[in-house]
Amino acid sequence: xxxxxxxxxxxxVLAVAVLVGCGVILLLExxxxxxxxxxxxxxxxxxxxxxxxxxxxxxxxxxxxxVERMSDPLPQAMVLTSIVITFGFTAFxxxxxxxxxxxxxxxxxxxxxxxxxxxxxAGRNEAGAVDFGGEGPNGDPEQVDPEPARxxxxxxxxx
Amino acid sequence: xxxxxxxxxxxxxxxxALTLLLAGKPRLQRAISVLCLGGTLTxxxxxxxxxxxxxxxxxxVGAWPAPVGIVLVADQLAALMLVVSSAVTLCVLxxxxxxxxxxTSESSPVSIFHPTYLVLTAGVTNAFLAGDLxxxxxxxxxxxxxxxxxxxxxxxxxxxxxxSTYVVVSILSSMIFLTSVGLxxxxxxxxxxxxxxxxxxxxxxxxxxxxxxxxxxxxxIKAAVFPLSAWLPDSYPTAPAPVTAVFAGLxxxxxxxxxxxxxxxxxxxxxxxxLLMVVAGLTxxxxxxxxxxxxxxxxxxxxxxxxxxxYMIFGVALSTTAGLSGAIFxxxxxxxxxxxxxxxxxxxxxxxGSTDLRRIGGLxxxxxxxxxxxxxxxxxxxxxxxxSGFLGKLGxxxxxxxxxxxxxxxxVAAGTxxxxxxxxxxxxxxNIAFWRAPRLATNEPVVRLPRxxxxxxxxxxxxxxxxxxxxxxxxxxxxDAAADLRLRTPYVRAVLPGGVP
Numbered sequence: 001x002x003x004x005x006x007x008x009x010x011x012x013v014l015a016v017a018v019l020v021g022c023g024v025i026l027l028l029e030x031x032x033x034x035x036x037x038x039x040x041x042x043x044x045x046x047x048x049x050x051x052x053x054x055x056x057x058x059x060x061x062x063x064x065x066x067v068e069r070m071s072d073p074l075p076q077a078m079v080l081t082s083i084v085i086t087f088g089f090t091a092f093x094x095x096x097x098x099x100x101x102x103x104x105x106x107x108x109x110x111x112x113x114x115x116x117x118x119x120x121x122a123g124r125n126e127a128g129a130v131d132f133g134g135e136g137p138n139g140d141p142e143q144v145d146p147e148p149a150r151x152x153x154x155x156x157x158x159x
Numbered sequence: 160x161x162x163x164x165x166x167x168x169x170x171x172x173x174x175x176a177l178t179l180l181l182a183g184k185p186r187l188q189r190a191i192s193v194l195c196l197g198g199t200l201t202x203x204x205x206x207x208x209x210x211x212x213x214x215x216x217x218x219x220v221g222a223w224p225a226p227v228g229i230v231l232v233a234d235q236l237a238a239l240m241l242v243v244s245s246a247v248t249l250c251v252l253x254x255x256x257x258x259x260x261x262x263t264s265e266s267s268p269v270s271i272f273h274p275t276y277l278v279l280t281a282g283v284t285n286a287f288l289a290g291d292l293x294x295x296x297x298x299x300x301x302x303x304x305x306x307x308x309x310x311x312x313x314x315x316x317x318x319x320x321x322x323s324t325y326v327v328v329s330i331l332s333s334m335i336f337l338t339s340v341g342l343x344x345x346x347x348x349x350x351x352x353x354x355x356x357x358x359x360x361x362x363x364x365x366x367x368x369x370x371x372x373x374x375x376x377x378x379x380i381k382a383a384v385f386p387l388s389a390w391l392p393d394s395y396p397t398a399p400a401p402v403t404a405v406f407a408g409l410x411x412x413x414x415x416x417x418x419x420x421x422x423x424x425x426x427x428x429x430x431x432x433x434l435l436m437v438v439a440g441l442t443x444x445x446x447x448x449x450x451x452x453x454x455x456x457x458x459x460x461x462x463x464x465x466x467x468x469x470y471m472i473f474g475v476a477l478s479t480t481a482g483l484s485g486a487i488f489x490x491x492x493x494x495x496x497x498x499x500x501x502x503x504x505x506x507x508x509x510x511x512g513s514t515d516l517r518r519i520g521g522l523x524x525x526x527x528x529x530x531x532x533x534x535x536x537x538x539x540x541x542x543x544x545x546x547s548g549f550l551g552k553l554g555x556x557x558x559x560x561x562x563x564x565x566x567x568x569x570x571v572a573a574g575t576x577x578x579x580x581x582x583x584x585x586x587x588x589x590n591i592a593f594w595r596a597p598r599l600a601t602n603e604p605v606v607r608l609p610r611x612x613x614x615x616x617x618x619x620x621x622x623x624x625x626x627x628x629x630x631x632x633x634x635x636x637x638x639d640a641a642a643d644l645r646l647r648t649p650y651v652r653a654v655l656p657g658g659v660p
Contacts, residue, residue, distance in 0.1 A: 027331065032323060039330055046337050053345030075344065078293055082337055085300045089330050092307050096323050103316045109323055112393040118452050 012052055019045030032097035032107035039093060043086035047079050160209050164218040164231045166202045167241055167284035170195050175277035182270045189256050192273045196249040196280065203241035210238040211636060214643075215653035217290070225655050226354050230290035234650055235640035236487060237287045240416055243491050244287070246622060247408050247498050248280050250615045254502055255401035257611025258509070272312065279305035279405070286413050290654055292340050292350040295417065299336065299381070303329050306410060309402045310394065317397045325394035332380035339373035346370060353654035356424050356647055364430075371426040375435070378421065382414025384472055385442040388465045392449065395464075396457035396514075400505025403457060407464050408498030412490055415471045419486065422475050423644040433566065435476035440570050443469030443577040450584045456504045456514035456592065463540060463584060464497050466577055473570050474555050477562050483641035485554035488634060492539075492547045492626055499536040499619040506532065506616060507592070509608055512601025516588070521597030523589075528613065530593050535620050537589070539627075541582035547626040552578055554634070 019041045026038025054072030058065045101107045174195030178188045209216050215234035219225060233241070255272065282302025289295040307329070311322035344350055346366055347358040359367060376387075383391040391411070395403050422429065446466025453459040471493070474486025504514050510526050511519040523530035539546035552574065559571040626633065643649045 027327070035327055039327075039334075042331075042334050046334050046341065049338060050341035050344070053341045074350075075341070078340075078344075081293075081297065085297075085304075085333075088304060089307075089326075089333070092304070093323075093326055093330070096311065096319060096326055099311075099314050100319050100323060103314075103319060109327075110320060112321075112324075114453075114455065114458060115393065122452075 012048060016045050016048045016052065019048065030108050032093070032100055032109060035109075036090065036093050036097055039086075040090055043082075043090070047082055047086065050075050050079050050082065160205075161216050161218045163202050163206055163209075164216055164233050164288065165220065167199045167206075167245065168231070168281050168288065170198050170202075171277040171281040171284065175274040175281065178277060179274040182274075185259075185270065188270070188273050192252055192277060193249070193256075195277060196245060196252055199280065199284065200242070200245040200249055203238065203245045206233045207235070207238035207242050207636075209233075210235045211639065214649050217653050226349060226351050229294050230351065230353075230654055231288040231294075232290035232352075232650065232654060233288055234653070235636060235643060236416070236419065239487065239491065239636060239640060240287045240412070241284060243494050244283055244409050244412075245280070247494055247619070248276075248283075248405060250619045250622070251401045251405045251408075251498065251502070252276065253618075254404070254505070254612050254615035255399075257609040257613075257615060258399075258401065258505070271308065275305045275308045276405075278302075279309065283409050283413055287416060290352050292343060292352060292355065295420075296333075296336055296340055299413070299417075300333060302410065302413065303333065306406060310398045310406070312399060312402065321394045321397045324390055328380065328390040328394075332377050335373065335380070336377035339370060339377060342373060343370055351654070352420070352424055353651040356651055359425055367426065368430055371421065371429050371431050374421050374425070375418065375431060378414045378417040379438070380414075382411050382418060382468055382472070383465050384438050384468060385445050385465070386438075388442065388446065388468075391465055392453075392458055392461040395461045396455065400501065400508060404498045404501035404505065407460070407501050408494045411464065411468055412494050415468065415475075415486075415490055418472065419475055419483070419644070422478070423483065424647060424650060427645070427647065428478065432476050432478055435472055436566050436570055439469045439472035439476055440573040441469075442466065442472065443573050447577045447580040447584065451580065451587075454516045456507060456516060456588065457501070459516075459584065459588065460497070460500050460504060463500075463581060466581070467493055467497070467540070469577070470552065470555055470574060473574065474558065477558055477567060479558055479562055480638065480641045480645050481558035481561060482555065483644060484634065484638040485551065485558050487637040487640055488547075488554055488630075489551040491633065491637070492551045492623075495619060495623045495626060496536050496540050496548065499616065499623060500533075500540065502612075502616045502619060503529070503533045503536065506608060506612060509612070511599045512603070515600065516591045518600040519592050519598055520595035521593070523593040525597045525599070526608075529608075532613075532616055532620055533593065534589065536623055537585040538582075539623050541585045542578040543582065545627060547623060547630055550627065550630045550634075 023038045023040075023042030023045055026034050026041065029035060029038070054075035057069050057071040060070040060073035097107045174191055177191050181187050181191070206216060210233055215232055218231050220229045220231060223229070255276075279302050282298050282300070282305055285301060286295055286298030289298050307322070307326050310325055311318050340350065343355065346362060347355060349355055349358060359370070380387045395406055398406065422431075422435075443466050446462055446469060450459050450462035450466060453462060470489050471486045474482045474489060477483070506529055507519070507522065508514045510529060511522060513519055539548045542548040542552045556571050556574055559567040559574070
């Protein structure tokens with residue numbers, strides 16, 4: 001940051017753009033390791049962005065200079081908090097990626113199984129089998145049904 | 160009275176520290192958790208009474224006055240949310256204790272469960288009480304961090320697979336929220352909600368709209384509003400039953416709460432209302448169509464959860480007092496009912512060995528009480544009179560009709576259709592899982608369901624019925640809260656008694 005109290009430097013703005021851009025592209029990947037790197041870059045980009053939100057200037061300690069030349073301390077305090085949070089999340093995601101690799105041999109995020117089943121069923125244009133089961137006696141001794149189904153069958157045989 | 164305000168955040172956090180220290184003594188751990196949440200519930204009820212009678216209760220943390228320091232505000236909306244959320248968390252905690260006692264399988268909670276659960280509660284209450292945008296962010300992060308641990312509890316392969324989706328989506332939404340916090344600060348130079356209410360009004364229209372959309376995007380991911388809802392049905396069902404129940408009840412509603420705050424306090428009369436109404440309609444219809452296709456009980460309930468978020472967003476988007484009041488009532492109703500249904504799904508899993516509709520049947524004959532416990536909240540969710548679901552939907556639809564115009568009309572139609580489809584989904588589950596020939600997915604000998612689990616579920620079903628009986632007074636509170644929210648002055652004046660600097 002410049003000490004002149006002017007607007008943010010172009011370098012910082014560019015750094016935010018590059019970090020966020022790379023972060024987003026990495027987030028679109030399937031592998032958790034790349035997603036992790038994406039989260040790190042995105043997080044740092046956003047933290048820099050917050051820092052840009054406040055006025056730049058000298059150290060914000062009373063007695064070290066005129067108040068109007070000081071930088072805005074609030075974004076700095078916020079950035080400290082958000083750095084800690086990003087760090088914690090990164091650590092957790094790393095643990096998840098490691099666990100995933102440990103359990104299944106890779107850290108790809110697979111499609112949801114149930115979703116794929118439903119897509120397959122929809123592709124063949126059939127309803128779930130559950131919706132048709134259980135009609136009639138169906139092996140249930142307590143279900144008392146008369147015999148209309150069988151009678152119709154017999155008439156079919158005659159014809 | 161204002162000394163009570165921080166307690167719903169502080170007590171669970173202290174409880175979390177204590178239970179973590181006492182990890183080796185499960186009995187003491189349970190007692191402390193129950194005490195903490197019981198205390199939180201009591202404080203929440205006191206705060207609600209105070210906020211209803213005398214207006215918002217405010218405390219400036221560390222005695223720094225409002226625009227400089229951080230404030231915690233318990234207005235009627237926040238206090239009402241606190242009451243419902245702490246009642247629900249307490250019931251779910253008792254349920255999980257009952258489950259933990261009965262067996263020691265993979266699905267039962269481990270010793271890290273209690274501390275994490277209390278931290279989650281603290282995050283939720285902090286988000287409700289936050290009077291400062293950054294504090295709201297911190298509340299979200301607390302509850303997210305705790306929810307990450309809970310959703311991957313045990314670290315099995317399925318939970319890691321679904322948990323990773325949840326973690327990445329949540330982190331992304333946090334980043335968007337953080338970005339918008341930074342941008343709001345850059346544009347206005349403050350993050351205090353009461354002060355923001357004033358300063359955002361003075362911004363140029365374009366900047367204001369951009370900030371509103373950024374915030375709404377972040378909250379809509381958390382609230383699982385279509386088209387940002389796809390993560391929810393994939394990640395919730397694999398977690399242990401009590402965890403899924405509390406996530407379904409509370410976490411999405413925290414997002415809805417944040418949307419309500421944004422739309423009333425920060426950006427009243429914003430231009431996003433049309434957009435909100437469109438996504439609300441899509442959320443309702445597409446969510447419930449997803450539920451129709453599912454063949455697993457927990458996934459099915461996840462889709463009904465997504466679908467009914469649409470009702471609340473619809474109420475907010477109407478931007479009338481009646482709509483807002485209906486939305487708040489619906490949030491209260493839905494927190495209770497959706498949690499109950501997931502607890503019932505947990506009981507079904509315990510009794511029948513699975514929640515897969517292809518593998519179970521005839522439960523009404525095998526376990527009649529379970530049938531009743533499912534039937535009442537399911538009909539409540541579907542909006543069958545006289546339950547609170549019907550009253551909530553009626554309130555919202557009336558508000559929609561009163562608002563007039565083509566778009567609210569379409570939304571009213573979509574709401575009715577969704578309600579009917581929910582009834583279809585509920586009766587489909589009833590037909591398949593509770594009628595037909597008895598069929599269980601487990602061959603283990605029948606054990607009685609733990610009494611505490613059943614008791615907690617019964618308590619929540621009773622709470623849902625109580626909402627029906629007490630709907631009149633509750634609607635008074637929500638209407639009052641909605642009127643205050645629309646006015647904005649009660650909130651702003653309570654936080655900044657000396658006028659806006």
